Amino acid sequence: MGLRGRGEGSAGTMGFCSGRCSLIFLCGMQLVCVLERQIFDFLGYQWAPILANFVHIIIVILGLFGTIQYRPRYITGYAAWLVLWVTWNVFIICFYLEAGDLSKETDLILTFNISMHRSWWMENGPGCTVTSVTPAPDWAPEDHRYITVSGCVLEYQYIEVAHSSLQIFLALAGFIYACYVVKCITEEEDSSEYPVMGGRMAYWLPGANQIDFIGGFDSYGYQGPQKTSHLQLQPMYMSK
Secondary structure: OOOOOOOOOOHHHHHHHHHHHHHHHHHHHHHHHHHHHHHHHHHOOOHHHHHHHHHHHHHHHHHHHHHHOOOHHHHHHHHHHHHHHHHHHHHHHHHHOOOOOOOOOOOHHHHOOOOOOOOOHHHHOOOOEEEEOOOOOOOOOOOOOOEEEEOOOOOHHHHHHHHHHHHHHHHHHHHHHHHHHHHHHHHHHHHOOOOEEOOEEEEEOOOOOEEEEEOOOOEEEOOOOOOOOOOOOOOOOOOO
């Protein structure tokens, strides 16, 4: 007579395991992609994306830990952050495509107006040719060079949009799998409170040495092993 443990003997459990593996894979992909993005944002001195990427790395690591260790609270927090992460990347796409009143020429949003740096891909994109302009205009700061960029196969704003689009795709997939894994863990925790014995749900009656079965009226008494004595009683004679 045994109890069914975690992850044994059901088709739902197999689906849960595949869901966990998929979520672990997605978390790994998110870490790789955001680390690559973080490097190029550092090279471009884009402080707002650097800060957002750093927070995303921490949350993804927590979500990965929660998935491996069966911690639904961590996975729930990870899923909630993905909603904000998708919103941020949608904003980045709108910023570089200059949707509405947004302009990619402003320094306040991505660099906090600390510097005049733009995306690293502006000068280092595929096929881009950078030419220094001399003499520099009067309005140009002394510690910055004035350049023109031409011949780019793909403009830098579209590369940034592609990065954000990839992050949105991974975040949406991660959100779906995170919700599924949390649901499976919650259901498994609820069902594991009652051991399954002989096809029926059983539970221990408090204060009694017996097991009662849900869905049946049979009660089986439980008696502990009785100790047998190997000593033989001998008569005792007392002298007067």
